[in-house]
Amino acid sequence: MTEASPATTKPPIPDRLAIDPRSPHHNAAVFEHEIGIRLNDKERFDVEEYCVSEGWVMVAAAKTRDRKGRPLMMKIKGKVEAFYR
Incomplete structure (x- = not known):
């Protein structure tokens, strides 16, 4: 079996995340991969x-x-799901 290289491993999706770099909830490492958001299954x-x-x-x-x-x-407000695309 081959181990996943560090470049292909994705960091866990945080509970709270912001796009704005000035926000304390911004995490640049997460944005290296495309993230999707579902609100109420849409x-x-x-x-x-x-x-x-x-x-x-x-x-x-x-x-x-x-x-x-x-x-x-x-x-x-609603049911929020975050996932990697």
Whole structure:
């Protein structure tokens, strides 16, 4: 049997993860592989941050921006599943 090389092993998916590098929940090592998010058994492609244990995802609220030019975020609650594609 062959052992998996370090390049092919994937880190465990964290319970909470954010895309924004300024967030304390950002983990660059996880983003080396493509991640998928399902909310209420439907795959979402616009998720900015998620928390599996609390059951919510954050998505941008249309084209609305805050004073600093960043998109306003909207929290959607439901059953959250994170997986590697």
